[in-house]
Amino acid sequence: MQPETKITTTDFLVIGSGIAGLTFALKTATKFTNAKITIITKDEQSESNTKYAQGGIASVYDKTVDSFEQHIEDTLIAGDGLCDEEVVRMVVESAPDRLQELIEWGTKFDKNKEGDYDLGREGGHSQNRILHHTDITGAEIERALLAQVNVLPNIDFLTHHYAIDLITEHQVKQKRTKRNSKISCFGAYVLDVKKSKVKTFVSKFTILASGGNGQVYETTTNPVVATGDGIGIAYRAKAEISEMEFIQFHPTALYNPGEYPAFLISEAVRGFGAKLRDYNGDFFMHKYDVREELASRDIVARAIDNELKKSGKPHLYLDCTHLDMEKFTAHFPNITKKCQSLNINVSKDYIPIVPASHYICGGVNVNKKAKTSIKKLYACGEVTRTGLHGGNRLASNSLLEGLVYAHSAFENISKKFDKAKFPENVPTWNDNGVVKNMENILITHDRNEVKTIMTNYVGIVRSNERLKRAEKKLRVLYEDNKRLYDHSELSVDLCELRNLITTAYLITQFSKKRTTNCGGFYNMDLV
Known part of the structure; x- marks a missing residue:
C-alpha cells in the first residue's frame, strides 16, 4: 500500500x-x-x-x-x-x-x-x-x-x-x-x-x-x-x-440465532400495547415497575435479563396477539413481514425476544x-x-x-x-517498514474475543470481579493488536479491531470507576 x-x-x-x-x-x-x-x-x-x-x-x-x-x-x-x-x-x-x-x-x-x-x-x-x-x-x-x-x-x-x-x-x-x-x-x-x-x-x-x-x-x-x-x-x-x-441495551431484539445484527422489535411496539411474557407465558413486568412495559429501557432490559437468568431459558416473549392487527400491520409492516418470514404469525404467536446492545x-x-x-x-x-x-x-x-x-x-x-485558514506543514501518511498481514485469522479471533469478553463481563449486569477479568483480558488484546498494527499494512478490519479494543477498554475502565448504580449501569456489588 x-x-x-x-x-x-x-x-x-x-x-x-x-x-x-x-x-x-x-x-x-x-x-x-x-x-x-x-x-x-x-x-x-x-x-x-x-x-x-x-x-x-x-x-x-x-x-x-x-x-x-x-x-x-x-x-x-x-x-x-x-x-x-x-x-x-x-x-x-x-x-x-x-x-x-x-x-x-x-x-x-x-x-x-x-x-x-x-x-x-x-x-x-x-x-x-x-x-x-x-x-x-x-x-x-x-x-x-x-x-x-x-x-x-x-x-x-x-x-x-x-x-x-x-x-x-x-x-x-x-x-x-x-x-x-x-x-x-x-x-x-x-x-x-x-x-x-x-x-x-x-x-x-x-x-x-x-x-x-x-x-x-x-x-x-x-x-x-x-x-x-x-x-x-x-x-x-x-x-x-x-x-x-452507560450502555443501553434494547429490551426486545428478535431472538433468531445466527442472524447478525439482531433484528430490532421497536420500543413503539410496547408503546402500541404489546406485553412481555416469560418463557412459560406469564406476565412479569408488574414485579419490576408500576409502568410495566412502558418503564425506561434500562429497567425493562434488567427485568428481562433477570428472568432469563432465573429460568435458564434462551429467550422470553413479546405478546401482540390482543392488539388491533389491522392497525398493527399498518404501523409495523416490516416487523410483521420479518416475523412472517420466520413463520411467526403476530396475531396468534408470541414473538421470541432477547435484550441486545443498542446505544452508548x-x-x-x-x-x-x-x-x-x-x-x-x-x-x-x-x-x-x-x-x-x-x-x-x-x-x-x-x-x-x-x-x-x-x-x-x-x-x-x-x-x-x-x-478560518488551512494549516501548514501537514505531513502525509508514513507507512515505512510495514508488511502485508498474512494472519487475518488473528484479527477475526481477536474481534470475536472482544465481543465475548464484553458480553460475559461488561453486559447488562456487571460485578467487580467481572470487570477485573475484562480489564486483564482486554489489556492482553491491546498489546497483541498494537504489535500487529505497528508492523502491518493497513486494512479496515485491522483498524476496526483497534477501535473496538479501545472502546471496550474505555467502557470497562469507566465502569470500574463508577461507585453507584445509575441508569444503564448496574454493578451487582454496589447494591
Whole structure:
C-alpha cells in the first residue's frame, strides 16, 4: 500500500453519513456555496445507525395535551439524575424547528385519517409525541437527506473511505504559543479502501459524526459498521471522553440465532400495547415497575435479563396477539413481514425476544455548541456525550439529538468560517517498514474475543470481579493488536479491531470507576 503524496484540502471534513453528518453538510453547503464540504463514510452512503432506527423522533407537537416541560421531565427521569438540564431544555425546545426542517427537506412522517401526524408513544414517555414513518423512520430520514445532499455541487461524498486517525499537533510541526496551547485538529488520515491508499485530508474544520460502538457486544441491533471508530480516533487524539459505562441495551431484539445484527422489535411496539411474557407465558413486568412495559429501557432490559437468568431459558416473549392487527400491520409492516418470514404469525404467536446492545450514552465530550475539547473539532450524534441522555437515553431522543447538535455545530462554525485558514506543514501518511498481514485469522479471533469478553463481563449486569477479568483480558488484546498494527499494512478490519479494543477498554475502565448504580449501569456489588 502506497500513501498518496498529494494532500487534499477541504473547508469542512465530515466523518460519517448518518442524520448528524448529513444535516451538518446540507446546512453548511447551502449557506457557504463557495466552500468545499467533504463527507467520508466507510461503506455505502446510507449505511449508518440512522438507517436502522425504527421508532422515530420525539418532539412536542400537539401542545393541547403535551408540553416542553413534560418532555423535559420524561428525559430527566430516564437519565436517572445525570442529565444536564440546560442541555435537555435546549434540545427539547429546539425539536419542533428541527423537525420542520426535516419535513421541508422531504421527510414523510405518517399521518392519521384526519391528516394530522400520527404520534406514537414509547417507553418512558408520558405522552404520544413520536413522529415516525411506519417502522422504518431512520431509513426514510436517510433517504430524504441523501436526496438533498447529492444534488449540491459543493459536497464531495466519498464512500468506502475510512478515517484512521485525526491530524493534530502530534503530526504537524507547528510552534505552540501559550495563547494557542490547546490541541487543534487539522483534518484526518483516511484509507481509500478500494484503491488501498491512505489519503491526507486537511480541513479548516472537522466534524465527527461516526456513530456508536455496538459491535463490541455479541448481540447488537447495530449495523456492522458501528465499531467505535469516532470514539477511538478522538481518544487517541486526546479528546475528553466521559460516561462510557452507560450502555443501553434494547429490551426486545428478535431472538433468531445466527442472524447478525439482531433484528430490532421497536420500543413503539410496547408503546402500541404489546406485553412481555416469560418463557412459560406469564406476565412479569408488574414485579419490576408500576409502568410495566412502558418503564425506561434500562429497567425493562434488567427485568428481562433477570428472568432469563432465573429460568435458564434462551429467550422470553413479546405478546401482540390482543392488539388491533389491522392497525398493527399498518404501523409495523416490516416487523410483521420479518416475523412472517420466520413463520411467526403476530396475531396468534408470541414473538421470541432477547435484550441486545443498542446505544452508548457516553462518548466524546461536547458543549452546547457541539465543540469538543480539541480546537476545530466538532462532534454530533451517538459518538458524543452531550448531557442529554445522562445515565439512560429516553426512547427516540437520539435522532433528535443528532439534528440539534448538527445545527449547533453549523451555527457556531458559521461565525468563524470567514476567518478560518488551512494549516501548514501537514505531513502525509508514513507507512515505512510495514508488511502485508498474512494472519487475518488473528484479527477475526481477536474481534470475536472482544465481543465475548464484553458480553460475559461488561453486559447488562456487571460485578467487580467481572470487570477485573475484562480489564486483564482486554489489556492482553491491546498489546497483541498494537504489535500487529505497528508492523502491518493497513486494512479496515485491522483498524476496526483497534477501535473496538479501545472502546471496550474505555467502557470497562469507566465502569470500574463508577461507585453507584445509575441508569444503564448496574454493578451487582454496589447494591
